[in-house]
Amino acid sequence: MSGKKTEHSNSQTTRRRAALGYDARSERRTVRGAARRRKARTKLWLVAGPAVALIAVVVVLLVLLGGPSEESAVVVTSTTVPLAPTGGADLLVIEEGGSTPVFVVVQPRDDGGLVLALPGITLLKTSEAFRTLSEMAADEEGALLEQALEQELGVDIDAKATVPWPGLRAAMVSNGVTDLPAASLVSSDSVAGQVARAMLALLEAGGTESRNVWEQLELGDDAAAVSVDMRAVAASAGAGGWTAAALAGRVVAGEGFEYLEPEIHRARVLLAGPTGGDTITVEIQNGAGMVGAVEQATAELELLGYTLIAAGNSEDFPNVTKTRVVVALDATQAGARVQALLGVGSITEDDMLDDGYVVVVLGADYVPAASVSMAPSVSTAPSG
Numbered sequence: 001m002s003g004k005k006t007e008h009s010n011s012q013t014t015r016r017r018a019a020l021g022y023d024a025r026s027e028r029r030t031v032r033g034a035a036r037r038r039k040a041r042t043k044l045w046l047v048a049g050p051a052v053a054l055i056a057v058v059v060v061l062l063v064l065l066g067g068p069s070e071e072s073a074v075v076v077t078s079t080t081v082p083l084a085p086t087g088g089a090d091l092l093v094i095e096e097g098g099s100t101p102v103f104v105v106v107q108p109r110d111d112g113g114l115v116l117a118l119p120g121i122t123l124l125k126t127s128e129a130f131r132t133l134s135e136m137a138a139d140e141e142g143a144l145l146e147q148a149l150e151q152e153l154g155v156d157i158d159a160k161a162t163v164p165w166p167g168l169r170a171a172m173v174s175n176g177v178t179d180l181p182a183a184s185l186v187s188s189d190s191v192a193g194q195v196a197r198a199m200l201a202l203l204e205a206g207g208t209e210s211r212n213v214w215e216q217l218e219l220g221d222d223a224a225a226v227s228v229d230m231r232a233v234a235a236s237a238g239a240g241g242w243t244a245a246a247l248a249g250r251v252v253a254g255e256g257f258e259y260l261e262p263e264i265h266r267a268r269v270l271l272a273g274p275t276g277g278d279t280i281t282v283e284i285q286n287g288a289g290m291v292g293a294v295e296q297a298t299a300e301l302e303l304l305g306y307t308l309i310a311a312g313n314s315e316d317f318p319n320v321t322k323t324r325v326v327v328a329l330d331a332t333q334a335g336a337r338v339q340a341l342l343g344v345g346s347i348t349e350d351d352m353l354d355d356g357y358v359v360v361v362l363g364a365d366y367v368p369a370a371s372v373s374m375a376p377s378v379s380t381a382p383s384g
Contacts, residue, residue, distance in 0.1 A: 085271035087111030088156035090229050091149065093137055093221075094185070094195070096165035100137045101185040102195045105271075106203075106233060107155070112273045113242040115203070117196035120187040122247060123259040124148045132259055134187065152264050155271050159229060162220035171213040172198050175205040189260065193246035200244040203230075203237040211235060245270055245303050248369040263369055269341045270303055277305025279356050280334045285311045287320025288364040296368035297342065297360065304337060306358075314361045322346065323363040328353040342366060 088111070092104040100120050107114040120134035126148045136145040146157045165185055172180060179201065181194045202213070214230040249262040282301060286294045294310045301308055314320060323345035327335035332349060335358050339345045344365045353359070 085154040085268055085273075087273070088158040089114075089271070090226050091146065091157050091160040092199075092226070093145075093160065093162045094165050094168065095162050096185050099187075100134045100162075101165075101187040102192050103133050103137075104195065104199055105149070105153070105155070105157075106199075106230070107271060108229075108233060109236045109241060112271060112275075113237075114270055115196050115200045115242065115244045116247065116267060116270060117192035117199070117245070118247045118262075119189055119192045119260055121251070121258055121260045122249065122262050124152050124262070152262075153271060154268050159222040159225035161223050161226035164218055167217050171217065172202050175202055175209065175213070177201040177205070189246050189248060189251075193244075196244040196246055200237070200242055203234045204240075204242065205234075205238070241274075241305075243270065243303055243305065263343075265343060266300075266341055266369055269337060272337070272340075275304045275306070275337060276334070277307075280304075280306040280331060280358060281309065281354075281356060282306045282334075282338060282358045282360060283309040283311045284360045285314040285317075285362065287314040287317055287324075287361040288366070289318030290362070290364070290366070293362045293366060293368070297362055297366065300341060300369055301338060301360075304341065306334070306338075316361075320361055320363040321365065323366050324348060324359075324361040326350050326353065326359040326361070328355050328357045330355050331358050334358055 087108065089105045089107040092106065093100050094102045094104065102120060103118045103122075105114070105116040105118070107116070118133060120132060120137075122133045123130055124133065124136075126136065126144055128144075131144070131148070133145065133148075136148060139145065146160060149155075150157055166183075169180065169183065177198050179194065179197055181191060181198060185191055185195070211231045211234045214227040214234075219226055247260075247262050247267050249260040251258065251260050284294050284297050284301070294312070298308050298310055323342065325335045325339045325342075325345045326348045327350070329349055329351050331353075332347070334356075335347050338358060338360060339347055342360070344363070344367075345360070
């Protein structure tokens with residue numbers, strides 16, 4: 001009986017819904033939903049259609065025309081560019097009070113025109129062990145010093161002479177050199193830099209008196225050869241185009257010892273011959289947010305003789321992790337010189353740059369050249 005009542009009730013409900021139009025309304029809702037979806041798709045096509053058509057046209061044109069020009073930029077990825085020093089040089093070992101605080105390498109003008117001063121505490125690798133320049137100069141045989149310098153700097157030492165500092169300083173005074181080091185020298189990069197500048201000023205003084213200095217000084221070792229070479233250098237230095245620099249590095253000090261770990265790659269770049277500096281312009285940008293990075297890089301690159309422009313921050317500042325050196329097509333060698341001196345970076349050729357133009361974007365990998373006095377965490381005095 002209960003089942004019959006349920007069937008009767010369901011039948012009545014179905015008839016009432018049909019009479020009230022439930023099924024008709026459901027169908028109408030379905031039709032209206034479909035109409036709304038068609039209308040939405042029409043609006044979407046009206047908005048996106050032109051963009052899709054434009055993209056299709058661009059793709060077709062690129063295919064027909066062979067894509068973008070391959071000459072717009074050529075990327076050369078390399079972190080270092082080896083530069084070989086050219087020619088030979090003379091070595092002056094400056095003596096003062098029984099010690100040798102400073103060593104000076106003089107490269108002739110035709111090979112680059114460089115006066116490079118090295119502190120006596122500079123540590124170099126020899127065939128036997130690590131030794132400072134002063135320790136090697138004290139070696140009675142004398143050959144160890146020249147061999148180490150030739151190996152590390154990559155330049156031939158044509159002649160070597162010891163020079164007494166009191167006499168050399170007196171010659172500087174008599175020839176009007178004003179930026180004079182102290183009467184008593186100490187072995188440091190700052191003092192070496194001052195000696196290099198004073199030496200160059202003496203060489204550039206010109207005149208018979210400055211050239212005769214080298215005959216009047218009490219030179220040791222290859223005195224005659226060095227005297228002739230220095231007279232020739234003095235005769236050409238007055239015309240300009242010379243650079244004075246000191247070997248940069250990190251000073252390590254501990255109980256009973258002190259030495260400088262040199263940044264040899266920078267010295268090798270400076271010894272790699274003429275730079276053609278008057279034809280190159282270098283724009284330096286800060287890409288990584290390091291305070292003072294542009295100023296520090298500018299001070300380093302001044303040694304190459306290029307025209308330098310400090311341009312502030314790059315467009316992608318401060319998110320540049322890798323230094324970039326972007327060069328005009330005729331400035332690839334200059335870019336390689338810049339990259340090698342900075343010690344980091346990849347080189348990109350860009351035909352949109354003016355001739356002789358180089359743009360440096362400093363990344364987080366750039367480390368300025370600087371001497372930092374420090375004490376090691378453990379005793380690391382060089383051993384034999």
